[in-house]
Amino acid sequence: MPRTNSQTSPLLYAFTCGHITLPTGYFISGEEGKTKVPACVFLIDHPKGLALFDTGFSDRFVGMDKGLGKIVDMPEEHPVADRLRELDVDPDRIDWIINSHLHLDHAGGNHMLPNATVVVQAEEWEFGFTGEDGAYAKEDFDTGQPVKKVNGEYDLYGDGSVILIPTPGHTPGHQSARVKTATGEAVLAGDCCNFKRSLDDMRMPDEVYNADHYRGSLEKLSELRRQGAHIFYGHDPDFWASVPQAQELDLNTKNNLPSL
Numbered sequence: 001m002p003r004t005n006s007q008t009s010p011l012l013y014a015f016t017c018g019h020i021t022l023p024t025g026y027f028i029s030g031e032e033g034k035t036k037v038p039a040c041v042f043l044i045d046h047p048k049g050l051a052l053f054d055t056g057f058s059d060r061f062v063g064m065d066k067g068l069g070k071i072v073d074m075p076e077e078h079p080v081a082d083r084l085r086e087l088d089v090d091p092d093r094i095d096w097i098i099n100s101h102l103h104l105d106h107a108g109g110n111h112m113l114p115n116a117t118v119v120v121q122a123e124e125w126e127f128g129f130t131g132e133d134g135a136y137a138k139e140d141f142d143t144g145q146p147v148k149k150v151n152g153e154y155d156l157y158g159d160g161s162v163i164l165i166p167t168p169g170h171t172p173g174h175q176s177a178r179v180k181t182a183t184g185e186a187v188l189a190g191d192c193c194n195f196k197r198s199l200d201d202m203r204m205p206d207e208v209y210n211a212d213h214y215r216g217s218l219e220k221l222s223e224l225r226r227q228g229a230h231i232f233y234g235h236d237p238d239f240w241a242s243v244p245q246a247q248e249l250d251l252n253t254k255n256n257l258p259s260l
């Protein structure tokens, strides 16, 4: 795997940093039972620097069998720093952490990336401190790195290749990322769209922070999908099983990714 990206467009890699088992209605309305879902993390290798989109669960969950440890499954090789080392990437080299939002399954690895600047929507950062939502753990997201608080769309590298777009509804300041690789456009959805069938059927979870905003975000993703972007759904175990892990994603290869 190339560690120095001399191409002008970003390379994209996917890997799993823990799982959580929750009632399925937490992810999509109208379904019974429970589902074990992955915490999905992406490495963006751009000539101007390395970025992660989300960082999965914290390594504090490794070996934990009480409390949240009963529903979070965090094998010892899953923490983001270990995943990066497997790819021969020193975690110290990560320049940017894009957090879709600051829930503990998305920002748990932030502390393992000491030289990164966290890029988050300002509204999300502020909401994380209010204590209104138990899925935020201050120890996971308030870890001392510089924080770049953005408002609305943000062009990370200034060349249009990685654009952060607001997709609120799951949380007040949720954002997704449009990544234009040499082989096609990926939209890293995060939790504005948990499953492929969430988008196919325009179905929200049972509970959302703001239903109007959530619907608007689904519509935004639907439009991007119509335009040909590959949507990477936030927590879809079936979709995720077909995404190659820890290797450069080729969005052109029909067999490489599930059908749109």
Ligand SMILES: [Zn+2]
Residues within 6 Å of the ligand: 103, 105, 106, 191, 234, 235
């Ligand atoms: Zn999540």
